Amino acid sequence: MPVERISKAFKDISASFKVNQLTTDIIAIKNETAIARSIRNLVHTQKGEKFFRPNLGSNVTALLFENVDTLTASSIKTEIELLIKNYEPRVSLNFVSIIPNYDSGEFEAIINYNIIGIDVLPQQLSYALQPTR
Numbered sequence: 001m002p003v004e005r006i007s008k009a010f011k012d013i014s015a016s017f018k019v020n021q022l023t024t025d026i027i028a029i030k031n032e033t034a035i036a037r038s039i040r041n042l043v044h045t046q047k048g049e050k051f052f053r054p055n056l057g058s059n060v061t062a063l064l065f066e067n068v069d070t071l072t073a074s075s076i077k078t079e080i081e082l083l084i085k086n087y088e089p090r091v092s093l094n095f096v097s098i099i100p101n102y103d104s105g106e107f108e109a110i111i112n113y114n115i116i117g118i119d120v121l122p123q124q125l126s127y128a129l130q131p132t133r
Helices: 031-044 070-087
Strands: 011-012 028-030 091-103 107-116 123-129
Touching: 011 031, 028 031, 028 070, 031 107, 031 123, 070 091, 070 107, 091 123
Parallel strands: none
Antiparallel strands: 011 028, 091 107, 107 123
16 A cells, blocks of 8 residues: 655746756745646636646636626636536535635636645635736
8 A cells, every 4th residue: 555645745847937047947936836827827827728638727707707796706606616526636525715806807716715735724825817819
């Protein structure tokens, strides 16, 4: 039986592609920041956008062009929950809350999750989902 590691480190490259002046390597983002970036990228990835992974992604971007109401908010919530459960194995999802903002025509997304493998408090990612072209 394999031994399960209690602690892991998660690393990704920065989207700015800036170079560390001392090592001349691309700056890395770690642990909580890397996972938050990954979740946000997953939410904004459309199905069929990634080569050789046609099922990776969601319909969230398309739903942002629907009416700003509780029905659309519920659909976005379901899409995000399925996406994280299927494609982000590093987290255990606690809850997703999508709040429609009728005045600005956007939705506020609040995603709360635990990171599996490292000892940190539950993480919360919140940002505005806006329709953009």
